[in-house]
Amino acid sequence: MEHDVVAVPRLTESASAVFAVLAEAGSATRPQLASLARLSKPTVSSAVAELESAGLAAHSGTASSGTGRTAAVYRLGPEAGAVLAVDLGPDLTRVRGCALDGTLLAEATGSRAGAADAVTEALDALPAAAPLRAIVVAIGDVSAPATESSGERPATAKAGPVFDAVAVALPPGVPVHLENNVNCAALAELHEGAARGRGTFGYLRVGVGVGLGIVVGGQVLRGANGAAGELARLPYPWDEGREPRLEALEEYMGARSLLRRAAEAWRDAPDANGPCPQTTERLFALAGGGQGPARAVVDAHAADVGRLAAAVAAVLDPGLIVLGGSTGADPQLLPGVRAELARLSWPTEVVSSTVGDLGTVVGAARLAVARGVRTVTEPARWRH
Incomplete structure (x- = not known):
């Protein structure tokens, strides 16, 4: 439609x-x-x-x-109209259509490859009479500076082929804003999640990759190039005789390397019960059940996340760090993260995300609503 x-x-x-x-x-x-x-x-x-x-x-x-x-x-x-929010996640695409008062009007979920179909499904479910005011697409890397005239980010901002496919399904003429997916999740935590009532905090996402959403005074800090919080670019390793590599920290902290370390632990523990886990969900389930090698891998991962949290605290002193992401949000990490952060830095509260996997699309929808309201109200500036 x-x-x-x-x-x-x-x-x-x-x-x-x-x-x-x-x-x-x-x-x-x-x-x-x-x-x-x-x-x-x-x-x-x-x-x-x-x-x-x-x-x-x-x-x-x-x-x-x-x-x-x-x-x-x-x-x-x-x-008044409606807005559309699209979360182009690493595995799933989530789409929400909302009225300008935030009321949910439509939603759809599809595979990453079927992102355009999910967008079309949500658009078809929106009221036909509702003009579309704004679209926000949450992606993994937005690193182009905003233009001076509109604050929009160019569609060439490393959005990638998946966005290109989605763009074909978007109605022409509607303002499209690209936003970092971690920033969107941070907005969800601020308004509906674990950081509600806290104007300043860091949302630390650990999963397939790593990222940081920085909220100061109730506003997301984006930086001059839209890349504030790109923890993947922290130099790593930082050790004598070892040359830091581009995005090596994300490679080390990400889910693939976590599963590789689990496989090594299983090989070194011949008495391990059952096969080595092939997913992080299974790894954490085994750790929760007391499986020795799994517990050791998860505890080591918690210490790594704690060190990353200490880096965040050293730079931002946020007072609160919310852990999110496919591995970061698991409450099994909390004791280890808190202990390592306390060892390396000053006291900082650490909690698990409460918005879960929907955080990115929820935050993107909130941002889309704000931008949609602006399309209605801002022309008032030019009336004399």
């Missing part, structure tokens, strides 16, 4: 402000909107009328106060 790009009428500043707070609140009465937008009641009444006329707000019922008086309740209108 095709979703046309619908031009947004230029709103007055007051209507723009009311739309933004209504999108965040989901629904509200005019007195509530006046309080949230810090506008007078007559100004809000005029703004609501403007939004209703444009189809950007709609009456959705009434609410009673303690005095018995009723007030009209408003929500976003049919012309």
Whole structure:
């Protein structure tokens, strides 16, 4: 199903402000909107009328106060639109379509090779009348600087062939923003996960690769080239007589090397029960069950993650580090990570992710909603 790009009428500043707070609140009465937008009641009444006329707000019922008086309740209108979030994960593609108040409208999951099909499925499930306002695609490497004019990242920013295939399925004319997948997951932890209520923290993802989402003052720190938190580029090994190699740290910390070390442990332990695990999930399950070689490999991995966390603490002093990723989020790592971090650095709280595998698409959807609201409200700057 095709979703046309619908031009947004230029709103007055007051209507723009009311739309933004209504999108965040989901629904509200005019007195509530006046309080949230810090506008007078007559100004809000005029703004609501403007939004209703444009189809950007709609009456959705009434609410009673303690005095018995009723007030009209408003929500976003049919012309407010929708946004799309796409997580191009290493194995799976997750897609979510949301209204501008964050309501989930559609979702789809597919293989990495079938990413375009998952996008098409989610688009088809969106309301036909909802104009698409913004698209956010979470990828593993966004390292091109933002342009001065729009803040958008060029589509050539190392997005890769999978994004190229997905791009064909995206509706033309809709603003597309590429965002680092770890940054998206950090946003999910900030608003819905283990870092809720903490304005500054580091989200340390360890899985197929390694990455760091840095949140300072409630905002993701991206860096001059969009590459802040690219831990894979830390020099490694750093030892006398050993030359650091490009992304050698990620190679050492990643899931493939973890399974290679498990295979070596199994060869060195002829009394190990059962075959060597072929997946990290199986490795952690055996460790949780008390399997000796598996326990030793997982404990060593926890110490490695603790050293990486100590590097993060030394540079950022974040106060809180949230562990995520296919191996990093396993709570079996926590004791070892905390012990090694305490040995090498100052006290820093370490917790496991609570948003899980959905964190990236959840964070991407939140970012897409914010950008979608901006497409409606920002034209107000140019109205005189």
